[in-house]
Structure formats: structure tokens, C-alpha cells
Amino acid sequence: xxxILIILAVIVLAILLFLNSKLNQMRREMTGLPISAKFPxxxxxxxxxxxxxxxxxxxxxxxxxxxSLKSKTSLDSLYxxxxxxTQTVQQFIVQHPHLKKVHIISxxxxxxxxxxxxxxxxTVNRTGHIIKKQAVVSLKELGL
Numbered sequence: 154x155x156x157i158l159i160i161l162a163v164i165v166l167a168i169l170l171f172l173n174s175k176l177n178q179m180r181r182e183m184t185g186l187p188i189s190a191k192f193p194x195x196x197x198x199x200x201x202x203x204x205x206x207x208x209x210x211x212x213x214x215x216x217x218x219x220x221s222l223k224s225k226t227s228l229d230s231l232y233x234x235x236x237x238x239t240q241t242v243q244q245f246i247v248q249h250p251h252l253k254k255v256h257i258i259s260x261x262x263x264x265x266x267x268x269x270x271x272x273x274x275x276t277v278n279r280t281g282h283i284i285k286k287q288a289v290v291s292l293k294e295l296g297l
Contacts, residue, residue: 185268185275185286192277193265194258200230202284204295205258205275209236210245212271214290221292223251228297232256236263236271 185207186192192205208215222228233255235242242259246252274295276285289295 203277205232207234207273209271227254234258
């Protein structure tokens with residue numbers, strides 16, 4: 154009987170951890186710019202669908218995403234939008250030259266993005282309007 158109770162307790166704990174993870178993801182996705190808003194980018198967009206991934210040089214999840222870019226070829230649809238200032242980003246790119254495979258943006262003020270945690274990815278159409286946003290931990294979640 155005690156074994157059954159322990160097994161049930163473990164199952165309940167696993168379910169609670171899973172739900173907490175999903176709740177945290179949803180909370181991150183609720184921050185930031187709303188869907189249908191225009192993303193504050195100055196460049197013209199060429200593709201029907203671009204991914205604007207808000208990242209930080211200090212974020213551990215972002216570091217894993219940066220590492221995964223080493224094995225990728227050029228990704229025209231991915232923009233890494235850094236929260237840090239341009240000089241910090243340029244120094245970071247010098248240390249991580251494989252990040253040149255994607256578009257790098259460092260001229261957007263963090264206040265314009267309305268986010269506290271990274272990474273958060275916006276899917277943006279050709280006109281620059283946000284059509285989707287999601288908290289990601291891997292490029293695979295974007296199909297890249």
C-alpha cells in the first residue's frame with residue numbers, strides 16, 4: 154500500500170512540475186509586444202516570415218541557442234535582437250563569429266521590446282507586424 158502511495162506521489166509531483174513549466178512559459182509569452190503590433194525594426198524585411206529572437210549575451214538558454222548555430226548554414230529568416238548596447242554586442246560577435254550566419258540587431262532600445270527575460274521569439278511578416286510570439290529554448294521549435 155505504501156509503495157502505491159509513493160508511486161502516486163511521484164506521478165502527481167511530475168505532473169505539477171510539468172504544469173509549472175508550461176505556466177512559466179506562458180507567463181514569458183504574455184510579456185513583450187502584442188501580436189499584430191509592428192516590430193520596431195528599421196531594416197526592410199524580404200521574406201514572408203522572419204523570426205526576431207530577443208536574446209542576451211548573459212542568458213544561459215541563449216548561449217545554448219548560440220552554440221546550436223555553429224552547425225547551421227546561413228539562416229536568412231533569423232534575426233538575433235540583442236538587449237545589450239551595440240558596443241557590447243560587437244565585442245560578443247568578435248568572440249563568437251559563427252553568429253554572423255544570422256542577422257544581428259543591436260540598435261533597438263530594450264524599453265521598446267517590453268520584456269524582462271530572454272529568449273523570446275516573435276514571428277514577423279514582411280510588413281513587420283507580429284503574427285506569433287513564443288518562448289523558445291531551441292531553434293528546433295522554430296523549424297530551423
